[in-house]
Amino acid sequence: MAMAAAFPAFLILYIAFPLTLTSAQAPPPVLTEDYYAKTCPDFQKVIRETVTEKQKEKPVTAAGTLRLFFHDCFVEGCDASLLISSNHVNKAERDADENLSLSGDAFDVIMKAKTTLELTCPGVVSCSDILAETTRDLVTMVGGPFYKVKLGRLDGRVSKAEHVFANLPRTNQTIDEMIKFFESKGFTAEELVALSGAHTIGFSHCKEFSDRLFKYNATTPTDPEMHPKLAEGLKKTCANFTKDPSMSAFNDMITPGKFDNMYYQNLKRRLGLLTSDMGLLNNPRTKPLVELYATNQQAFFDAFVKAMEKLSLYGVKSGKDGEVRRRCDTFNDVITS
Structure with missing residues (x-):
């Protein structure tokens, strides 16, 4: 499959852990479909309205967002690290050569949804959950199958362009x-x-x-x-x-x-x-x-x-490895390593 120019071993979410855990052995997050039922009950409504408006305006949004989702998950896991903008000390994933052709409309629909959700329930919904839910809704909008999206991901704290090439398949591979x-x-x-x-x-x-x-x-x-x-x-x-x-x-x-x-x-x-x-x-x-x-x-x-x-659960972040970003394109404390 060509996703560019596509994962640590696949995260298994349900494992029996010993009763005492060190910080290094912390269990992976337990994701649920109703994760925001109490903390942000309008989450799914906001996503639906945002993607509907954007897809009508720009019919290429669905394909672009699906590709963006693949590229995000394959590199650091499904943690929205691809949404981070580069700065003077860090060249982020989105500026790797393999990602330069990603759709601007795909980035835009995620940012719009995040802006609305920050007004509705600030500091609650992760950008990685927005990306996962938006991708599913857009696939369904253009005739694809509905599938379950479990929620509760945290946003990653690492985004480096040099991590991209080795973690994306290439169009000329056998x-x-x-x-x-x-x-x-x-x-x-x-x-x-x-x-x-x-x-x-x-x-x-x-x-x-x-x-x-x-x-x-x-x-x-x-x-x-x-x-x-x-x-x-x-x-x-x-x-x-x-x-x-x-x-x-x-x-x-x-x-x-x-x-x-x-x-x-x-x-x-x-x-x-x-x-x-x-x-x-x-x-x-x-x-x-x-x-x-x-x-x-x-x-x-x-x-x-x-x-x-399965892909949507790949490399999901928890604990100190993640955060809920205030802006999808910037780490909360501008961490670059």
Whole structure:
């Protein structure tokens, strides 16, 4: 899956702990769906209203926020560390090369929700919970499945650009390399394929797939795996991408604004945009799942729900490792290490 240019071992939330614990053995937080029922009862209402307004204004918000959520969770865990702005002593995650193409609308919808919630229930709701809930609501708004979001995350206190590269998969990796990467983070090949389905919405910048169009190999400039009509159209779209890095194309050319299983159908039609997309169809460990999801949307939705529920709990912060930020783009005490 290409999330850029994608985890410490996966956090297991339910473990039996001894009765006496040292500070180093503190249990992970127990997250619940109704975490804000008493402290901020309007939490879900505020999120719904904010995302509805933003998605209507900017239809790319859903895809951008889903991608931002992936990038946040994969690096330091789901702790909103990606929302931190750089300053004169710290280059934060959002300014790493792999994150420069993230959607400004995605950052904006989180900031708007946080501003409203700080007026309603100041100092209560974490930015990481806002990001998790907002992502789910936006996925649902564009036709995707509803899934449970457990709440009670704290916001991380570390955000460093140099931590990003090693913790995001890359578009030019082989599927075997991606499977190994995901397994090292506690995720299965099946979850890799399900999460890749996020490419059913949104777009990728030309630089992420230009090698398939212009530099496939020494004798064949265009990847023969790509449908020739798609390649022809993309060459026109991306002709000047080196001069204009903003040039991009939809990941799903057929239903780009709808969360469905068309992404997998497109792979079978040789309409996959990224090298890593087409690789899913050619690898024996992932091909059966691509074929299943291409013909059975409910099977894809069920797998996506399980994968997203698991991802949303990855690396959740507790205790001294986290805080509830007053602003999503700044640590409360401007800690930079």
